[in-house]
Amino acid sequence: MTDENQSLRLIEALLFASAEPVEEGELALRCEEGADLDALLERLRSIYANRGVNLVRVGKRWAFRTAPDLAPLLRTEKVVTRKLSRAAVETLAIIAYHQPMTRTEIEEVRGVALSRGTLDILFEAGWVEPRGRRRTPGRPLTWGTTPAFLDQFGLEGLDDLPGVDELKAAGLLAPVRPLLGKIGPVEDAQGAEEAEEEDETHLAEISPDEAGGKAELGGAVG
Amino acid sequence: MTDENQSLRLIEALLFASAEPVEEGELALRCEEGADLDALLERLRSIYANRGVNLVRVGKRWAFRTAPDLAPLLRTEKVVTRKLSRAAVETLAIIAYHQPMTRTEIEEVRGVALSRGTLDILFEAGWVEPRGRRRTPGRPLTWGTTPAFLDQFGLEGLDDLPGVDELKAAGLLAPVRPLLGKIGPVEDAQGAEEAEEEDETHLAEISPDEAGGKAELGGAVG
Amino acid sequence: MVETPPTDEFVVEPAGAEEAFILDLEGFEGPLDLLLALARDQKVDLTRLSILELADQYLAFIARARRLRLEIAADYLVMAAWLAYLKSRLLLPEPEGEEEPSGEELAEALAHQLRRLEAMREAGARLMARPQLGRDVFKRGAPEPIPVVKNTRFDISLFELLSAYANQTTRRQAAALRIEPLEYSSVEDAIQRLTAGMAGSIDWELLLDFIPPELSGGTPRRSAIASTFAAGLELARQGNIELRQLETFGPIYLRNVKEPQ
Numbered sequence: 001m002t003d004e005n006q007s008l009r010l011i012e013a014l015l016f017a018s019a020e021p022v023e024e025g026e027l028a029l030r031c032e033e034g035a036d037l038d039a040l041l042e043r044l045r046s047i048y049a050n051r052g053v054n055l056v057r058v059g060k061r062w063a064f065r066t067a068p069d070l071a072p073l074l075r076t077e078k079v080v081t082r083k084l085s086r087a088a089v090e091t092l093a094i095i096a097y098h099q100p101m102t103r104t105e106i107e108e109v110r111g112v113a114l115s116r117g118t119l120d121i122l123f124e125a126g127w128v129e130p131r132g133r134r135r136t137p138g139r140p141l142t143w144g145t146t147p148a149f150l151d152q153f154g155l156e157g158l159d160d161l162p163g164v165d166e167l168k169a170a171g172l173l174a175p176v177r178p179l180l181g182k183i184g185p186v187e188d189a190q191g192a193e194e195a196e197e198e199d200e201t202h203l204a205e206i207s208p209d210e211a212g213g214k215a216e217l218g219g220a221v222g
Numbered sequence: 223m224t225d226e227n228q229s230l231r232l233i234e235a236l237l238f239a240s241a242e243p244v245e246e247g248e249l250a251l252r253c254e255e256g257a258d259l260d261a262l263l264e265r266l267r268s269i270y271a272n273r274g275v276n277l278v279r280v281g282k283r284w285a286f287r288t289a290p291d292l293a294p295l296l297r298t299e300k301v302v303t304r305k306l307s308r309a310a311v312e313t314l315a316i317i318a319y320h321q322p323m324t325r326t327e328i329e330e331v332r333g334v335a336l337s338r339g340t341l342d343i344l345f346e347a348g349w350v351e352p353r354g355r356r357r358t359p360g361r362p363l364t365w366g367t368t369p370a371f372l373d374q375f376g377l378e379g380l381d382d383l384p385g386v387d388e389l390k391a392a393g394l395l396a397p398v399r400p401l402l403g404k405i406g407p408v409e410d411a412q413g414a415e416e417a418e419e420e421d422e423t424h425l426a427e428i429s430p431d432e433a434g435g436k437a438e439l440g441g442a443v444g
Numbered sequence: 445m446v447e448t449p450p451t452d453e454f455v456v457e458p459a460g461a462e463e464a465f466i467l468d469l470e471g472f473e474g475p476l477d478l479l480l481a482l483a484r485d486q487k488v489d490l491t492r493l494s495i496l497e498l499a500d501q502y503l504a505f506i507a508r509a510r511r512l513r514l515e516i517a518a519d520y521l522v523m524a525a526w527l528a529y530l531k532s533r534l535l536l537p538e539p540e541g542e543e544e545p546s547g548e549e550l551a552e553a554l555a556h557q558l559r560r561l562e563a564m565r566e567a568g569a570r571l572m573a574r575p576q577l578g579r580d581v582f583k584r585g586a587p588e589p590i591p592v593v594k595n596t597r598f599d600i601s602l603f604e605l606l607s608a609y610a611n612q613t614t615r616r617q618a619a620a621l622r623i624e625p626l627e628y629s630s631v632e633d634a635i636q637r638l639t640a641g642m643a644g645s646i647d648w649e650l651l652l653d654f655i656p657p658e659l660s661g662g663t664p665r666r667s668a669i670a671s672t673f674a675a676g677l678e679l680a681r682q683g684n685i686e687l688r689q690l691e692t693f694g695p696i697y698l699r700n701v702k703e704p705q
Contacts, residue, residue, distance in 0.1 A: 078594050081596075092605060097609060111615075164613065288581050297580065318567075376577070
């Protein structure tokens, strides 16, 4: 009996210390002459069956492994804080204010094509979700914000989003600069920068010369 | 009860999964709120006490290790035992029992200059490490042992060092006072430097020339 | 030719009985080690060691080494000098009122140092005799890495969201163009107006009656007159109407062309 226990202990130690699963033949070599290896391994397996570590058979080899049900608890969760790209922030804002919006509509509002990952990131973050399809040709998918979006920004509802007038009052909306003799999108530094970082194609461009004549800014904002 | 068993399994798995000792703090983080970690570890230790693998405490860390009595059966050909020099063994023991110790203090205990590589070898092995500076003139660096040292020699802590209590009782671990003055290293630059800085009374001095004959460094040769 | 290093100068050819002695000297790790070895020869407990006897043995050892003109490290010579001094302190009566430690105290200090070195030596041996990791005791051979799951959290405040929207809106406003309605009335408009107005008429009509009455004077009205006149010419060219002016700068009339009979 003591011999058997000693064999059991040896197998235990061998399997523990080995970098690879150990072959049965290898274990047999180390055991006492005439030891019933199969019986020993079965006993060891049952001893560890309900423990945090289990004895598992891998083909003709054996190894200790942490219990599979503990995997979620063994995992270390690490929160990585990242900044959203400007394109993503803008897209999120546009969806929030104008939902439901199709991708094309977002692009029309922004005046630039949406780069590949932008909607994906917002979807993965759990802030936007599909909202059914538009009943127009091609039946494009529309997007809206989620409850998690409201949570993130501490909003009780979409009504809590300040309106354009309130944004203006808060000084967030820059006063519109009158354009004299110049028509078309103003190439401000910000805009230029963004076009670069996003590598987006401008869908529509108006050349000032072509438009000709006198123009004023159309002030209507949704 | 199930919760406790689950905590036990989790600790078991965590410790089993790691080759290196795991800090108690780390384990506490993973346990259920309010779990008695000490009790859990003690229970786990007793469960494994007679197995081929034991749970051992290494300072404030815990690890599974093969049972020491199985050593002859587990020892493999491939284990290369680097034999430490006599000087290195003594130096390690002096640091372990007296820490923190400056190089000069080690030399005083041994009565001979430390040859260049001796501390390096111990440092490289990861068994000793610098422990800040002594607040004496010259601010000499002190050395102490590492957690890896405890792990290497299967010690639970410094209290577990063999014979430490008897040595303490015999007054052999008291701070090193260079009563004999400048005995030992004479030509070692560092030794000389530190001897100067320390406010020692030189009980006897003899110049190498006076002593006659040719002098060389009484170097401890590993 | 390589010059003989000066150290060789003192090396004595080992001969006979002396050989072991030379090897012994090389084997010692400093004077304290040598003292410890000599003390062991006394075969007594280090606590009952005769320091005087030990000092004699050490001095005799060094004397023999010097007689053989062996290389002797300075450490050993320093110790020899110190032991000679200690011996004199032990043998001569203690001077009165000295602040220096007594001979006994010095002897005890040396004995303590020897005991301490021996203790450390034994401790080192006991440490090495312990089961060592990687030699006698083994760690987990196949550690299982604890997976680290990265949870990305985007860092964005309501302020950032709103300013992004505001910026975007500002840009959109800048991009959306609305051309102001022209002040000039077009010929095409006038043609439509004339055609509509003349429908069903059978008599001469005054051209100026077809100018939109809401137009104030000045450029808009003059532009409207011009375009309406041009429209009349165009319709006449097409053969739909006839034009008539009775005198220079007189009023212009127009009438539908009668259906050819």
